[in-house]
Amino acid sequence: MKKERKGLMIMNGVFTRTVMPLVTACFLGSSPAFGAHPLITDDTGTQGKGKTQIELTGQFDRDGEGGTRTEGWEAKAVLTCGMLDPLDLVFEVPYTWSSAKDGETVRQDGFADLLVALKWRFFEKGGLSLSVKPAVTLPAGDEEKGLGNGRASYGVNLISTYAKEPWSFHVNLGVTHNDYKLEADREANRDDIWNASLAAEYKLAESWKLVANVGAERNADVTSDTPPAFLLGGVIWSASENLDIDAGVKWGLNSPETDLSFLAGVTFRF
Template identity: 55%
Template sequence: MCKVLKKVLPVIAAVLLTSVPAFAAHPLITDDTGTQGQGKFQLEVNGEYGRDKENLGGVETRENAAGLETVISGGLTDTIDLVVAVPWAWSRMKEDGVVVSDENGLGDLGLELKWRFLEYKGFSLALKPGLTLPTGNENRGLGNGKVSYGATMVATQELDPFTVHLNLAYTHNEFKLDLDKEANRRDIWHASLATTYQVLEDLQLVANVGMESNGDRGSNTWPAFVLGGAIYSLSENLDLDLGVKGGLNKQEPDLAFLAGVAWRF
């Protein structure tokens, strides 16, 4: 069963910091180099609902999972943001129609610092170190039980009306439970590419592809995804977004629906 759904999509499943850069411009998984500006803030509330189905050894396994994440970003300077993410997650698994797991609760809290250190003719680079703090209950599959850390390199190229973003990330996960230590890889690598297209002044279409190391020691196949969606600006400081994410292989959840709102102030 896909690790993202099994571990409850808690960072949604971004991640927070499980590996995927979770604090991107929703519904994108891939982050951009943009920052809020000194003394300015952004509040995001993002939701995700996913489902996965597999048949292993004649047993049909179905899993539904949902997550709600609140993310606040604050500009320490014009080029440095502090980002805090608080995830809540729910997951239910059935085997041949019988519920074998049903958990929900707070996940591991995520902290990131985004520093845009280079800007040149529409091209920019940023570095994002981050931590996840063990606020989720590891015994219920809602967290790792220990502090984990990682870093993401972010590149953005503006090609009006398109903008392209590339992320390369590394995460080191620590686990408290012996069972998790035996089942999960500690070191996760991630690569993803996204583009946005400014269709209208207040409407963007977005697309995203990516892959990362399989967190399950039992598989060497990297989960891969494709995502499409839209961001609509109700005003200069208020955005709504929708997205659909699909798995490109069996290691990624079959389908997930995403929605969010972002308010800048």
């Protein structure tokens, strides 16, 4: 029994630092349903009426804190449907694998909470555009394993993009309200999480883009007031008009953020 309890305590630490930030990131935006993957920051772009986009992405995280080494994988499928030219409907399904080593190895995997979002571009003039993106996460993940909140949560993101070739710049400001089913999660985590981030894209050639991203959010851990902050760099190759392949690396700028992440993805449009 003591061994099982220790394993549960380890896994709670793993998911607090790795999986739950990824779930929260769904609100912040990631990938062209959310921004051009591997960027975390969203852009104002939409698919257009009747058009569809499918993204398949993967992420590997590595972190070490308090003598515990944690590693996690996340695979994500994102479907974006153009309802109107300035309005997209987004569905996201994440699956995670995580392990922690602290004298013993504990592994866990499963589906995380599902995301449904709308992105509406309500202003566009010259190179400047503005969008608003409300989102809700549905309790599909097992909260006992740390894979979800156990209850629906919601958030909203304000997005701005300024584009002037070969550059594009994106700014996100948002807030997420998390509701937790488990009393232990309610006691350990803050409910309302703000986020702020800035991203830049540079068109290196007709089919190549370099991307960079920096951002921070309020720490969900009630015992810490230090906002997790990250820096990301990556590349996007447009193999064709309707096919993108991307890769990136994300570094934690402080202790609350995951130390190192590798990201890759493929995007299909039709």
